[in-house]
Amino acid sequence: MIYQKVAVGGTFDKFHKGHKKLLDKAFKVGDKILIGVTSDEFGGKKGDIDPCNVRMSNLEKFLEKFNSRYSMMKLEDHYGSTIDDETLDALVVSRETRPTANKINRIRERRGMNPLEIIVIDMVLAEDGKPISSTRIRKGEIDSKGRII
Numbered sequence: 001m002i003y004q005k006v007a008v009g010g011t012f013d014k015f016h017k018g019h020k021k022l023l024d025k026a027f028k029v030g031d032k033i034l035i036g037v038t039s040d041e042f043g044g045k046k047g048d049i050d051p052c053n054v055r056m057s058n059l060e061k062f063l064e065k066f067n068s069r070y071s072m073m074k075l076e077d078h079y080g081s082t083i084d085d086e087t088l089d090a091l092v093v094s095r096e097t098r099p100t101a102n103k104i105n106r107i108r109e110r111r112g113m114n115p116l117e118i119i120v121i122d123m124v125l126a127e128d129g130k131p132i133s134s135t136r137i138r139k140g141e142i143d144s145k146g147r148i149i
Contacts, residue, residue, distance in 0.1 A: 003089035003117065006030030007082050009075055010097075011038045013049040014137040015058045016144040018094070018124040025121050026092040027066055034088065035059065036075040043075075048138065082116065083107045090117040096131075 008026045012019055026033045037043075037059065040052045049055070056072060063070055073080065082088060082104045093101045098120055105115040123131035126146035136142050140149055 001029065001031045003030045005032045005034065005085075005088050006090045006092060006119075007034040007036065007080070007085075007088050007116070008092045009036030009038075009080055009082075011043045011049060011134065012055045012059055013043070013134040014144060015055070015062065016124075016132050016134065016137060017146055018132045020062065021121055021124050022092060022094060023062065025119065027069065029092070029119060030090065031069065033066070033070040034081070034085075035063075035070055035072045036080040036082075037072060039074040039076050042077060049134070079104055079107065083111070084113075086113055088116055090119055092119045092121065094123055095120055096123065 006026050006029060008022055010019065010022070023035070037052060037056050043049050043052065052074060059072065078100050082091060091101050091104065098118065101116070101118045105118070108115055124146065126132045126136070126142045127148050132142060132146045137144060142148055
């Protein structure tokens with residue numbers, strides 16, 4: 001582990017291989033992981049997603065193997081506690097959400113805080129070479145492992 005406390009966030013709807021890669025990376029580089037899950041109100045802007053408690057429950061099943069090295073919170077906006085938690089060291093994001101991570105660091109710097117180290121993972125591709133996404137799973141194009149339906 002390189003960092004004491006690492007943050008990661010997302011909607012985590014239709015939990016899939018991309019989510020697993022993001023979380024695995026966070027646990028690989030951090031001792032304690034703060035996981036933000038978009039609330040029903042905030043996440044609902046993405047369309048027809050599972051309720052937050054269902055998404056958090058699905059996450060818990062995956063996270064069991066990491067014992068108590070994590071805490072989970074609801075996100076009401078793009079930033080959560082990343083813009084005011086001085087104990088955070090790093091942020092793990094997908095290439096798609098890198099711009100939000102950059103914005104978080106600008107806000108932190110304006111507030112006189114240290115910027116977070118940003119660790120970017122590549123998107124996980126489905127069998128057709130396109131990224132696996134919850135949207136594609138909801139549309140019935142692929143399953144959570146990226147197999148074409």
